[in-house]
Amino acid sequence: MSKQAEKMKNGPLQGLRITEFTSAWAGPYATCLLGFLGAEVIKVESKKRIDHSRFIAFTTGKSFSTPDESSVFNNLNLNKQSVTLNLTKPKAVEIAKRLATVSDIVVENMRPGVVPRLGLGYEVLKEIKPDLIYLSSSACGQTGPWREYVGYAPTFAAMAGLPFITGYDDWPPSNFMGSIDLRSATTAAFAILTALLYRQKTGEGQYIDLSSQESIAVLTGEVFLDYVMNNKVRTRQGNRHEFMAPHNCYKCKGENNWISIAVATDQEWQALTQVMEKPELVEDARFSDGQNRWNNQDELDSIINEWTEKHDYYEIMEKLQKVGVAAGPSLSGEGLFKDKHLKQREVFMTVDHPVIGKDWIITPPWKLSATPASIPRHAPILGEHNETIFKGLLGMSQEEINQLSEEEVIF
Amino acid sequence: MTERALAGIKVLEFGNLVSAPYCAKLIADLGAEVIKIEEPGHGDDARRRGPFPANEPHQEKSGLFLYLNTNKFGITLDPFSPEGKIIFEKLVKDADVLIEDRSPGEMEKMGLGYDDLKKLNPGLIMASITPFGQTGAYRNYKAYQLNIAHLSGQGYLLPIPTFDLDRPPVKAGCHSSDYDPGLVSVVAIMAALYWKGASGQGQFIDLSKQEALISMQRIESVTYANSGESMTRQGPQHSRMPGGIMPCKNGHVVVVTPEEHQWQALMTLIGNPKWSQGDMCKDQQARSENADELTELIIEWMIDHTKEEIFEKGQALSCPIAPVNSAEDIVNSKQMEARNFFVEMEHSEAGRIKKFPASPYRFSKTPWRLDRPAPLLGEHNKDIYCGRLGYTEDDLTRLEQDGAI
Known part of the structure; x- marks a missing residue:
């Protein structure tokens, strides 16, 4: 066993196996998270129905002509194994069922209704594997009038209400991209782990219907309650806060550089004016207490901007943090990559990918002391593990594999 | 229980x-x-x-x-x-x-x-x-x-x-x-x-x-590390798609059409206007190059229709289109109710x-x-x-x- 594989054996989910029939972002990243934690993940794909994130990503605008050169796909499918099964063929469905039988968890994110039609629905699989945990992820859930509606991150974010409250009131609502899928995926990982804990205690599996739309809606619970309690429809507030001021991003030296500053107390306000070398502001009636600062925040913002424009954002951050004022830059991709704290925390790492070469990815977002999460390997090449899985796990002979490949079952 | x-x-x-x-x-x-x-x-x-x-x-x-x-x-x-x-x-x-x-x-x-x-x-x-x-x-x-x-x-x-x-x-x-x-x-x-x-x-x-x-x-965060280019809030500069967030009669809608049949569904929804048969729309590449202009043309249709109507009709055509919902829309939505x-x-x-x-x-x-x-x-x-x-x-x-x- 390689050193990397040895390390992965130490994850908290070691010994668990997942078979997934997923594509795009929301499904694949759910199992990717569980893979970081040590679960073995088998991704079922097919040349007939390739996960389109191997080719395009509308979040970044990048597209590729072959299935194994996308950094986006790599970052969302780390640690996994890939087998190719053409599920339009009955023989392939039978093999997929055998994979489910030797798995603890099955995850799919096809349009509701498709997987049962293929013969791989929960009702079928639980007959052959009664303690199976099976999660279906979809745009709006498996039930209700919108169940078959098609969606991507921007559409189900919009349906969930987040764009309506993000951005500026005099601009259109903000669009949201792939990060929305990853919220749905993280929610799915939590739901699966809940079912696993229940199974650990009772031996029983179950089915989970996850709605991506709802997984975003629950992140703004109080917004619905404001409407339910007060008939108030919340709208876009930029960076503004319900009572803190200043509470905004301010322009700094350089191109498109910004620093966020948030002040909650009089003490923080006084410290800010000291650093700005404008102690007279403390005496200014317009800003004499929290309420006045909030009422006059437009003027306050211009005064702060005049100061920040002349300085580097890290310089301001350090000076303000030293006196207990919450401040930090609005970091770009470059800013994140070069930030010293994120370097110390090892947030970025590279994996060696056979086609891409050295690819930068983001490490798992948790530091577990006894059973650390890890990324021992790159995302799989399409069909890379056909032999390992079909021979090693399902006991097929090379002859059988060749035959099935010829019939475009393993394909 | x-x-x-x-x-x-x-x-x-x-x-x-x-x-x-x-x-x-x-x-x-x-x-x-x-x-x-x-x-x-x-x-x-x-x-x-x-x-x-x-x-x-x-x-x-x-x-x-x-x-x-x-x-x-x-x-x-x-x-x-x-x-x-x-x-x-x-x-x-x-x-x-x-x-x-x-x-x-x-x-x-x-x-x-x-x-x-x-x-x-x-x-x-x-x-x-x-x-x-x-x-x-x-x-x-x-x-x-x-x-x-x-x-x-x-x-x-x-x-x-x-x-x-x-x-x-x-x-x-x-x-x-x-x-x-x-x-x-x-x-x-x-x-x-x-x-x-x-x-x-x-x-x-x-x-x-x-x-x-x-x-x-995690995707947006590594683009600079891998390509030397930071993403901006102007959206992707390559392979842009017409659509996105658009105004309509009573609010906004959002549409994404990464696949050809989805683009065709969008065109069917808005009644296959003449320009949709022209060079600007002939393939994904052309649509990407003319994304801003095409979006304006699509908005001309959207602005006369409500978000509910656009959503139901568009989805019936399998077009990935949705209303930009407020809390009120969601609290009263029949999907959430069901x-x-x-x-x-x-x-x-x-x-x-x-x-x-x-x-x-x-x-x-x-x-x-x-x-x-x-x-x-x-x-x-x-x-x-x-x-x-x-x-x-x-x-x-x-x-x-x-x-x-």
């Missing part, structure tokens, strides 16, 4: 505002016993955040607090007072998980760090949720939700698209950037619980809110709330359930201190006077 997925799991929450309480709520809602510790006399700061019924602040009526603390038991305790510390330690001895969000070093300083607590309870899982994590240059820096949203790169890319780069980038709406770290954290806690079930072993989990938000943007996304909640102070948001998952055996509303401040002091830890009512009075509870 249906089964509770996490019945028997005992969690102690020493958290404030959004991230740690949301993390503990997710577990409480699925059946774990969560005891929330609040500052005596003051309580969680979320109690002082809106919305309030009729906009009248009241510590038992905050919509934010009521939402983030369902299904929990609530006690008041100051673990940093001498007697309070002893009580805290007794509670920790009996817990599977401690979720806390104090600044790095604060718990250690009071003798309540992981190394101290694991001596009392070797199987303890302790999860510490802080702005920047327990290590690194910024570990002691102060950051509110606004700062974390921007320091994670999330703000830099909002709003999309931006019409004027001289206008500041923004955070995501309301408290969502503070919910996210709670959601990311709960995954690690659940995995650690699974490991504890398998091995008996507990552990410490260091959780950084900044890293939680970066994890939600899925029982909103449930009724009865609270002794806030009264009856007819539509209270529930959960995004439907478990076939162990469904989400509202067993009890968020606790009143100190509501379960007697149950926990007398019923569970064996203090007398006289002790309670004395502890209250000492400020321990």
Whole structure:
């Protein structure tokens, strides 16, 4: 066993196996998270129905002509194994069922209704594997009038209400991209782990219907309650806060550089004016207490901007943090990559990918002391593990594999 | 009564505002016993955040607090007072998980760090949720939700698209950037619980809110590292697609058409105008090059139609199109109604709330359930201190006077 594989054996989910029939972002990243934690993940794909994130990503605008050169796909499918099964063929469905039988968890994110039609629905699989945990992820859930509606991150974010409250009131609502899928995926990982804990205690599996739309809606619970309690429809507030001021991003030296500053107390306000070398502001009636600062925040913002424009954002951050004022830059991709704290925390790492070469990815977002999460390997090449899985796990002979490949079952 | 997925799991929450309480709520809602510790006399700061019924602040009526603390038991305790510390330690001895969000070093300083607590309870899982994590240059820096949203790169890319780069980038709406770290954290806690079930072993989990938000943007965050190009809030500059967020008769809609048949469905929806047969639309490449102009042409049709009509007709054609919903649209939506996304909640102070948001998952055996509303401040002091830890009512009075509870 390689050193990397040895390390992965130490994850908290070691010994668990997942078979997934997923594509795009929301499904694949759910199992990717569980893979970081040590679960073995088998991704079922097919040349007939390739996960389109191997080719395009509308979040970044990048597209590729072959299935194994996308950094986006790599970052969302780390640690996994890939087998190719053409599920339009009955023989392939039978093999997929055998994979489910030797798995603890099955995850799919096809349009509701498709997987049962293929013969791989929960009702079928639980007959052959009664303690199976099976999660279906979809745009709006498996039930209700919108169940078959098609969606991507921007559409189900919009349906969930987040764009309506993000951005500026005099601009259109903000669009949201792939990060929305990853919220749905993280929610799915939590739901699966809940079912696993229940199974650990009772031996029983179950089915989970996850709605991506709802997984975003629950992140703004109080917004619905404001409407339910007060008939108030919340709208876009930029960076503004319900009572803190200043509470905004301010322009700094350089191109498109910004620093966020948030002040909650009089003490923080006084410290800010000291650093700005404008102690007279403390005496200014317009800003004499929290309420006045909030009422006059437009003027306050211009005064702060005049100061920040002349300085580097890290310089301001350090000076303000030293006196207990919450401040930090609005970091770009470059800013994140070069930030010293994120370097110390090892947030970025590279994996060696056979086609891409050295690819930068983001490490798992948790530091577990006894059973650390890890990324021992790159995302799989399409069909890379056909032999390992079909021979090693399902006991097929090379002859059988060749035959099935010829019939475009393993394909 | 249906089964509770996490019945028997005992969690102690020493958290404030959004991230740690949301993390503990997710577990409480699925059946774990969560005891929330609040500052005596003051309580969680979320109690002082809106919305309030009729906009009248009241510590038992905050919509934010009521939402983030369902299904929990609530006690008041100051673990940093001498007697309070002893009580805290007794509670920790009996817990599977401690979720806390104090600044790095604060718990250690009071003798309540992981190394101290694991001596009392070797199987303890302790999860510490802080702005920047327990290590690194910024570990002691102060950051509110606004700062974390921007320091994670999330703000830099909002709003999309931006019409004027001289206008500041923004955070995501309301408290969502503070919910996210709670959601990311709960995954690690659940995995650690699974490991504890398998091995008996507990552990410490260091959780950084900044890293939680970066994890939600793992793709956007590495574009510079891999290509030398930072993304901007003007949206992707290559392979652009016509569409996105567009105005319509009564609000906005959003459409994405990465696949050819989806673009065709969009054209069918708007009646196959002449220009859709022309060179500007002949393939994805041409549409990308003419994205702005095509979007304007699509808007000409949208502006005469309502978002509901566009949504239903577009989806009937399998076009990935959706309305940009407000809270009102969602509370009244037939999809949410059909899925029982909103449930009724009865609270002794806030009264009856007819539509209270529930959960995004439907478990076939162990469904989400509202067993009890968020606790009143100190509501379960007697149950926990007398019923569970064996203090007398006289002790309670004395502890209250000492400020321990």
